[in-house]
Amino acid sequence: MxxxxxxxxxxxxxxxxxxxxxxxxxxxxxxxxxxxxxxxxxxxxxxxxxxxxxxxxxxxxxxxxxxxxxxxxxxxxxxxxxxTYGVCASCGRRIAGERLSILPATTTCVACASKRRR
The missing domain is CATH 1.20.120 (Four Helix Bundle (Hemerythrin (Met), subunit A))
Known part of the structure; x- marks a missing residue:
């Protein structure tokens, strides 16, 4: 590990x-x-x-x-x-470490999460 x-x-x-x-x-x-x-x-x-x-x-x-x-x-x-931890389920890119620090169970990057909220 x-x-x-x-x-x-x-x-x-x-x-x-x-x-x-x-x-x-x-x-x-x-x-x-x-x-x-x-x-x-x-x-x-x-x-x-x-x-x-x-x-x-x-x-x-x-x-x-x-x-x-x-x-x-x-x-x-x-x-x-x-x-697959840290990989965006929507776009396949890496999720920023800062986002994972705050939301360790998140499955989406900031960009994809923002698109969903619109």
Whole structure:
């Protein structure tokens, strides 16, 4: 393993640890809301007046995003193993190291990502 590959693996693993911790926190928060809603006489609203259903849906959406990101990290590790990590899936050019440092699971270069946003 090269030094660069080692650094990539470290970034991916750090991202994985942070994402896994976020998932655990979100699941705990969601479960707490579900438990408090089922034990409350007014299961439609919490004491502050916000909808319990909205809070639960919001936490579920954040949890779904975190789980999707974890799957992206898995795919990034696969690309690292098969030698395609850092290659843009759209144009086939190298993805800039700076972009990979910030978004280690990204599959597109800046130019292709910008085209998609238009």
């Amino acid at each position: 090269t030094e660069e590959e080692g650094a990539v693996r470290e970034r991916l693993e750090a991202d994985r640890r942070a994402t896994t911790a976020r998932i655990a926190t979100l699941r705990g928060d969601r479960d707490e809301i579900v438990a408090s809603a089922s034990s409350s006489a007014d299961d439609e609203h919490d004491p502050e007046g916000t909808s319990t259903a909205f809070e639960r849906a919001h936490l579920q959406a954040l949890l779904d995003q975190a789980l999707a990101h974890l799957a992206e990290l898995d795919r990034a590790e696969e690309r690292l193993r098969d030698g």
